[in-house]
Amino acid sequence: MDDIITTPAQENYVEAIYYLSQKGPVRPSAVASALGIKRASVSKFVGTLVSQGLVIHVPRGELSLTEAGLRLAESILKRDQCLTKLLVDVCNMTPGEAEPEVHRLEHVISDRVLFRLEKLVEFACSSSAWLKRLHLRMDAAPASLEDQQNIRVGSTQVHQGDRQDKSGD
Numbered sequence: 001m002d003d004i005i006t007t008p009a010q011e012n013y014v015e016a017i018y019y020l021s022q023k024g025p026v027r028p029s030a031v032a033s034a035l036g037i038k039r040a041s042v043s044k045f046v047g048t049l050v051s052q053g054l055v056i057h058v059p060r061g062e063l064s065l066t067e068a069g070l071r072l073a074e075s076i077l078k079r080d081q082c083l084t085k086l087l088v089d090v091c092n093m094t095p096g097e098a099e100p101e102v103h104r105l106e107h108v109i110s111d112r113v114l115f116r117l118e119k120l121v122e123f124a125c126s127s128s129a130w131l132k133r134l135h136l137r138m139d140a141a142p143a144s145l146e147d148q149q150n151i152r153v154g155s156t157q158v159h160q161g162d163r164q165d166k167s168g169d
Contacts, residue, residue, distance in 0.1 A: 008107035018073035
């Protein structure tokens, strides 16, 4: 991946342009509609994307992704697909519950974490018995936020720094 540093907003624009381009030429008004913003905001923001080498914009015309923009879009889609599969198939969330979480998470995970999550999802989905047991555990978990606050993650002796000898001595 290129060494272009992007913000979540820039990634949202690139993603929107990518999806819209699958249907045909992309006009700034279509991007505004897809993102739920004013067309003037798109026009101002597109300049940033052009200067970063992610988008080509013909004045008063269409938007298209450069090779770097296309690679970024494909990276975003890969993160989106992995996170959706993780939350829906592995964590047993509904697509409606998962969508806003995926949207937040897709902008912050590194390629290194993505690789590991892909392996986790691949493993989890390859074992229906394991997945079923996981879903049963999740269904048995406390449903309310108040009950969840009583769960102490990382409170065992191992989490506090005490290591258990794995050799069995």
